[in-house]
Amino acid sequence: MIEVQHLTKRYGPTTAVDDxxxxxxxxxxxxxxxxxxxxxxxxxxxxxxxxxxxEGRAIVAGYDVFDQPIEAKRRTGYLPETPPLYPExxxxxxxxxxxxxxxxxxxxxxxxxxxxxxxxRIADVAGRHCGKLSKGYRQRVGLAQALxxxxxxxxxxxxxAGLDPKQIIETRQLVKQLGGDHTVILSTHILPxxxxxxxxxxxxxxxxxxxVDTPENLTSRLRGSETMHVQVDAPVIGEVRAALQAVPGVxxxxxxxxxxxxxxxxxxSETGCDVRRELASAVVxxxxxLLELRPLRMSLEEVFLHLTTEDVAHE
Amino acid sequence: xxxxxxxxxxxxxxxFASPIAYIVIGFSAILYxxxxxxxxxxxxxxxxxxxxGFEGPQSVNVNDQLISPLFLNVxxxxxxxLPLVTMRxxxxxxxxxxxxxxxxSPLTDSQIVFxxxxxxxxxYGAMLAVTLVHMGFLFAFGNPExxxxxxxxxxxxxxxxxxxxxxxxxxxxxxxQIVAGMVTFALFxxxxxxNWIATFMGPTTQSVLNYLSITEHLxxxxxxxxxxxxxxxxxxxxxxxxxxxxxxxxxxRWRG
Numbered sequence: 001m002i003e004v005q006h007l008t009k010r011y012g013p014t015t016a017v018d019d020x021x022x023x024x025x026x027x028x029x030x031x032x033x034x035x036x037x038x039x040x041x042x043x044x045x046x047x048x049x050x051x052x053x054x055e056g057r058a059i060v061a062g063y064d065v066f067d068q069p070i071e072a073k074r075r076t077g078y079l080p081e082t083p084p085l086y087p088e089x090x091x092x093x094x095x096x097x098x099x100x101x102x103x104x105x106x107x108x109x110x111x112x113x114x115x116x117x118x119x120x121r122i123a124d125v126a127g128r129h130c131g132k133l134s135k136g137y138r139q140r141v142g143l144a145q146a147l148x149x150x151x152x153x154x155x156x157x158x159x160x161a162g163l164d165p166k167q168i169i170e171t172r173q174l175v176k177q178l179g180g181d182h183t184v185i186l187s188t189h190i191l192p193x194x195x196x197x198x199x200x201x202x203x204x205x206x207x208x209x210x211x212v213d214t215p216e217n218l219t220s221r222l223r224g225s226e227t228m229h230v231q232v233d234a235p236v237i238g239e240v241r242a243a244l245q246a247v248p249g250v251x252x253x254x255x256x257x258x259x260x261x262x263x264x265x266x267x268x269s270e271t272g273c274d275v276r277r278e279l280a281s282a283v284v285x286x287x288x289x290l291l292e293l294r295p296l297r298m299s300l301e302e303v304f305l306h307l308t309t310e311d312v313a314h315e
Numbered sequence: 316x317x318x319x320x321x322x323x324x325x326x327x328x329x330x331f332a333s334p335i336a337y338i339v340i341g342f343s344a345i346l347y348x349x350x351x352x353x354x355x356x357x358x359x360x361x362x363x364x365x366x367x368g369f370e371g372p373q374s375v376n377v378n379d380q381l382i383s384p385l386f387l388n389v390x391x392x393x394x395x396x397l398p399l400v401t402m403r404x405x406x407x408x409x410x411x412x413x414x415x416x417x418x419x420s421p422l423t424d425s426q427i428v429f430x431x432x433x434x435x436x437x438x439y440g441a442m443l444a445v446t447l448v449h450m451g452f453l454f455a456f457g458n459p460e461x462x463x464x465x466x467x468x469x470x471x472x473x474x475x476x477x478x479x480x481x482x483x484x485x486x487x488x489x490x491x492q493i494v495a496g497m498v499t500f501a502l503f504x505x506x507x508x509x510n511w512i513a514t515f516m517g518p519t520t521q522s523v524l525n526y527l528s529i530t531e532h533l534x535x536x537x538x539x540x541x542x543x544x545x546x547x548x549x550x551x552x553x554x555x556x557x558x559x560x561x562x563x564x565x566x567x568r569w570r571g
Binding site for chain 1: 317318321322324325328329332333411412413414415416417418419420421422423568569570
């Protein structure tokens, strides 16, 4: 549905986006993750036909955004970083205007605007001036604007920025619902958002794609040093610690929690060295109770930090 | 066409939702009324002198002595008011980011530019409509010829179109309204006074400078003459400015 091929965008001497390629399948929700200034907004602006690429091409809904911009734009809904509202218009007038320039048929405009306002929960401010809305409402009116012409492709630049926690949850749910019918690209620098809403993630840093994968795969792929969570029921805690430390491959043992005889340990081991069997037998052979043994997954947040800092280190 | 109208309508709503439309129309009406009264007293005096057989013109004509100078005075009003109309058109959209909405909608750059131009032109039309009241008095209490009046309005509309298109172009170059307004005002002034120096120049330079002056071309219109020379000037001025605006918007995209 969306295909980006070797996209490069330069502003004078600075390269904002450098040879970026990725694909998004129909109905998929793709997370576009990167720190501020990574080139997320620039990539999205190219995809929406706001600016042409310096090199490479982007195909949206079967149309090249540069060669057939009108056809591509007809099928794209876009929420820019700052919602593009006219402060002097009421929300309803604004949405009617947008539906008109987006090519919604005259007879359907009113119904469509009502529907979208209902869906984005802004019906209660329909008569208010856009300039007088709170940040949360502005963001949602911006989202409503992007949905008006029922586009095949939705490009949302930080749709949850500036919302309060309840609104963030609502917006994420809405985006999830939109996937399936629509193909969604969503940019964010908030990590939980990606794991909660997206099926696939593109991580971008300094204009380059650093990784493309599912949130789950990224997490497991990038477990650098492995950490095990071990819970043992034993009379003397120090003995357990020493026993775990003695297992070959283990680099470090920390005590996370103690409750009577039961203690939790965090066992770090060398990368690629699976110590689960040895840990289990070390505990069981001494007659202690092994209550729990599981690998600690690195959170996506750490993955992200890992990816972007590693990239810096390479340069 | 529907897209152009949508943009024009949006522009108009923007003018009337802010104080701009009321200030522009209101103050133009006051100034115009002042010019009108001034010229009316003058006309009253010379027609009395002519009637009493004193020195002065042998015949007085309401078209030549009142309406024509009145139309020429309008260019002064336009000089000050039209930069206010055009200065925000693009600058404000750029500053607030709404330009992103327009440029990512299925519209062509020319549709946006024409829509904005049309919106400004309609506001200007409303401004001119106020002057019809004064004209109505002249027709009610005198007997002016209607043809020079009609051609005068056509000339004013075209001249205003030139100012508006030039202002639109300047506005498309910056995101700062004040800069846009100031530069527009300076350019209007330049096109107004460009031929003042003409009398000191050789015949070729003189005719070139006279041709360039926006207001110079209005003279014939106010006298009831619709010369293709002037029509070509005004229409090509507008077309060229709008063309430059479209190019400026497009080049902005490339530069980012």
